[in-house]
Amino acid sequence: MALTPQSNEAFLREVDDELRRDQALDFWRRYGRWLIAAIILALGAFAGLLFWQNQQGKAAERQGEQLQAAFDDLGAGKPDASAKTLAELAQSKSDGYRAVARFTQADIALRKNDLKGAAQQFAAVAGDQSMAKPFRDLALIRQTNAEFDTLKPDVVVSRLRGLAIAGNPYFGSAGELVAIAYLKQGRRDLAGQLFGQIAASEQVPPSIRQRAVQMAGVLNTDKTGTDNGATGGNEKAKQ
Known part of the structure; x- marks a missing residue:
């Protein structure tokens, strides 16, 4: 018995759907575990990024408070109290806080007429290739100014x-x-x-x-x- 055009179209559609299901099952059997692993890794990486950003924010906030405390100690005439904080910030991973700490240490040395000590602090910034160029350029100028007479x-x-x-x-x-x-x-x-x-x-x-x-x-x-x-x-x- 010949199929009508409508019946023939329905039959082809059913065969096509079945083929698609078989292909999907075959793909899932082959790559399903890898897809799940990739999704888990992506979610883990995203969570790690959020955690890292949160930690960076907290670290920056903490260093900002430390820098303010060091300035407060200097203003109150407590250079020794500020020296410890500035020494810690001079090792910061943040270019900004590291540069400000070293510039402040150098300025303290200049107040004491310790030109050699000030030049060493400026030189540390000028020679730090991880530091942004504007910081290094300014440090080089101030280092040269401190050493100028020699x-x-x-x-x-x-x-x-x-x-x-x-x-x-x-x-x-x-x-x-x-x-x-x-x-x-x-x-x-x-x-x-x-x-x-x-x-x-x-x-x-x-x-x-x-x-x-x-x-x-x-x-x-x-x-x-x-x-x-x-x-x-x-x-x-x-x-």
């Missing part, structure tokens, strides 16, 4: 020349030290140009800019870094 001008220029560039966030601080080093080298032209550039930069802190204006004036350099004496000589030669 360093050869060539060393100062070599260290900070890459930071003494207009547009760099630390242009003013680095540029001033490099310009003074140029003067010690007897390179008045380079010193005058650099002081002139610092004086012309509106991004430089006012105190540094004011000193640069004065030094540029002493060196007869305008705010564009041009030697006025040389310019005048050229004008006279043209005439």
Whole structure:
């Protein structure tokens, strides 16, 4: 007996459904355990991530409280009490807390006129490659400032020349030290140009800019870094 078109379509649909069930059962038999294991691992990893984030948050909160306590002790005239806390924070896994702790330790040393001790703390930050570059750059400038009187001008220029560039966030601080080093080298032209550039930069802190204006004036350099004496000589030669 021949099947009607409707019966034939129903039969094919039933065969197709049965085939799909067999394929699903076969897939489950082969990979079911692995799928369950993968789901459990994924859930475990997610739970671990949440736990880690929670622990990190608690650790950051605890370190913030420690730092505040250290500052409070310093304000209350208890440097010894703050020293222990700062030493602990200086080993923190957090770049921010580690840097602030070491900078504070260095500032305490500077207050005691311990330039060598301060330079060592700044050097620890400057040489810490895991630290963010802005921290390392600032530490290098402050280390150089603390050691300036004991360093050869060539060393100062070599260290900070890459930071003494207009547009760099630390242009003013680095540029001033490099310009003074140029003067010690007897390179008045380079010193005058650099002081002139610092004086012309509106991004430089006012105190540094004011000193640069004065030094540029002493060196007869305008705010564009041009030697006025040389310019005048050229004008006279043209005439």
